[in-house]
Structure formats: C-alpha cells, structure tokens
Amino acid sequence: MRKAAYMVVTTVVAGLVLSGCGGGDDEKTDSKPSGANTAAKQQSPSSEPSAERTMIERAAGSWKSIVEASDSSLETLTIADGKVTAKGPKLDCAGALKDGRKAGKEAPTLTLSCKGGDDGGRGVGTVKMKDDDKLAIDWAGPEGGYGGQVESFRKVGG
Incomplete structure (x- = not known):
C-alpha cells in the first residue's frame, strides 16, 4: 500500500514539474514574453528600414x-x-x-x-x-x- 501511495505522489509531483508548477508562475511567464515581444515589435521598424520604404x-x-x-x-x-x-x-x-x-x-x-x-x-x-x-x-x-x-x-x- 505504501508503495502505491509513493508512486501516486511521485507521478503527481512529476506532472506538476513538467507542466510548469501551477497557474501563478504561468501568469508571470506569459507577461514577460509579451513585454519582450512588444519591445521587439517596437524595435523592428527601426532595425528593418526596408519595411518602411517602397x-x-x-x-x-x-x-x-x-x-x-x-x-x-x-x-x-x-x-x-x-x-x-x-x-x-x-x-x-x-x-x-x-x-x-x-x-x-x-x-x-x-x-x-x-x-x-x-x-x-x-x-x-x-x-x-x-x-x-x-x-x-x-x-x-x-x-x-x-x-x-x-x-x-x-x-x-x-
């Protein structure tokens, strides 16, 4: 019985580690990339002058x-x-x-x-x-x- 309980706990912990460990961290992770993406988009026009020219x-x-x-x-x-x-x-x-x-x-x-x-x-x-x-x-x-x-x-x- 103990062995079965140990395997269930191990499986749940492994699943949490692989999925990113919960919802709170996902929100922080999502906000950083979109901020970085926004900054990259703002830099794109100046770094790619061909996009502005005919x-x-x-x-x-x-x-x-x-x-x-x-x-x-x-x-x-x-x-x-x-x-x-x-x-x-x-x-x-x-x-x-x-x-x-x-x-x-x-x-x-x-x-x-x-x-x-x-x-x-x-x-x-x-x-x-x-x-x-x-x-x-x-x-x-x-x-x-x-x-x-x-x-x-x-x-x-x-």
Missing part, C-alpha cells in the same frame, strides 16, 4: 545579372528616382519603374525602350524583390505570347 525606393542602385550574359540578355540595371538604364552585350535601354499592385501586393512595373527598337522580347516587366539585395523582373513577353523570361539580379551598389 519597393521602388529599395530598388534604387546598381544591379548585376546573376547569369552569364548572352547577346539578348541584360547584364546591368541602374535605377534612380524611378528611371532605369539597362545594358547588355547588344542592348542599350532606358525606361521607367512605376508603382503598381497585383493581388493587393506592391508590384512595380518596368517598361524599357532600347536603341534600335529591339528589347529582346521583354515587353513590360513586373519587379519583385527578396530582401534589399535581390531583384527579379518577370517579363510579360511579346504581345499575344505566353509570357516572357524572368531575369534575376544582385545589388552591386547603392
């Missing part, structure tokens, strides 16, 4: 393609104040980056005009960014087509 502002700077250049590719992009210059082995283009939205998300559009009239079949592109140092352009492609290529760039300057 994609067009974040895209400003110089960009280099992540793939080896071909005759019809773009090697570099330079974006400043919504104006874009793009160069490739056989392309010399200028254009504009304008605000846009798709499915409720920021999706600026890029339109290029290239010397000689050949834009490499790009048409209008939608700009996407990951972090502040990766940029991709999803080109619409020629009118009546099935869509265009996607070009990816890494930031090389401010």
Whole structure:
C-alpha cells in the first residue's frame, strides 16, 4: 500500500514539474514574453528600414545579372528616382519603374525602350524583390505570347 501511495505522489509531483508548477508562475511567464515581444515589435521598424520604404525606393542602385550574359540578355540595371538604364552585350535601354499592385501586393512595373527598337522580347516587366539585395523582373513577353523570361539580379551598389 505504501508503495502505491509513493508512486501516486511521485507521478503527481512529476506532472506538476513538467507542466510548469501551477497557474501563478504561468501568469508571470506569459507577461514577460509579451513585454519582450512588444519591445521587439517596437524595435523592428527601426532595425528593418526596408519595411518602411517602397519597393521602388529599395530598388534604387546598381544591379548585376546573376547569369552569364548572352547577346539578348541584360547584364546591368541602374535605377534612380524611378528611371532605369539597362545594358547588355547588344542592348542599350532606358525606361521607367512605376508603382503598381497585383493581388493587393506592391508590384512595380518596368517598361524599357532600347536603341534600335529591339528589347529582346521583354515587353513590360513586373519587379519583385527578396530582401534589399535581390531583384527579379518577370517579363510579360511579346504581345499575344505566353509570357516572357524572368531575369534575376544582385545589388552591386547603392
């Protein structure tokens, strides 16, 4: 009988230890993390300036393609104040980056005009960014087509 009582007490004590030892301590534990979470949330905007800036502002700077250049590719992009210059082995283009939205998300559009009239079949592109140092352009492609290529760039300057 004593052995059974001992095992019941041991099981109850183990259960209390594993569950956090009661309700009073849980309330204190909960209040500390939410205070810490609130402080972290208040610091987030200042520690992540990209959250405050538009994609067009974040895209400003110089960009280099992540793939080896071909005759019809773009090697570099330079974006400043919504104006874009793009160069490739056989392309010399200028254009504009304008605000846009798709499915409720920021999706600026890029339109290029290239010397000689050949834009490499790009048409209008939608700009996407990951972090502040990766940029991709999803080109619409020629009118009546099935869509265009996607070009990816890494930031090389401010």
